[in-house]
Amino acid sequence: IRENLDKSNQLTKSMVSILSSFESRLMQLENSIIPVHKQTENLQRLQENVDKTLSCLDHVISYYHVAKETDKIIKEGPAGRLDEYLACIAKIQKAVEYFQDNNPDSPELNTVVGDTVSRVLFLFTGRTSLIVAPGP
Known part of the structure; x- marks a missing residue:
């Protein structure tokens, strides 16, 4: 029983270590993706603004x-x-x-x-x- 308990503790520690490492990597990934995501949102907003501006310009130019x-x-x-x-x-x-x-x-x-x-x-x-x- 003691051996199994030790083995179980070892597996638990190993699993906790793996999960901690995974969590750490996930946090790093999240920290690197958040700025990219924000930049992407800003670029999409800018693209929408450019499209709307071009549409307005086309409308105005048509009068000329x-x-x-x-x-x-x-x-x-x-x-x-x-x-x-x-x-x-x-x-x-x-x-x-x-x-x-x-x-x-x-x-x-x-x-x-x-x-x-x-x-x-x-x-x-x-x-x-x-x-x-x-x-x-």
Whole structure:
């Protein structure tokens, strides 16, 4: 019985030693992983912020191209493509509102408003006006 008890004590001490060593290594691993985990979280947050910023920039940049994108359709007028023409007018209106709210002195606002309004005005006056023959 004594031998078995000694053997059991020895095994217990050995097991405690192994478990203590395991716990120590686990603590070291945890201490080395926690900073990596925090850095990873920070990098993920930064990546999300960059993605959101790029999305916002894409949205803003789209307003800068409205005049070029709608130019052809506005020049051609609504004949046969009224829905497309009205969609272009709506795009232009949104761009005008954006520039008025965010940068009222921008040259882009003047381009969008000036070019589009003059083309629309020319288009409608040309189509609805009667040509008057010069007098004798």
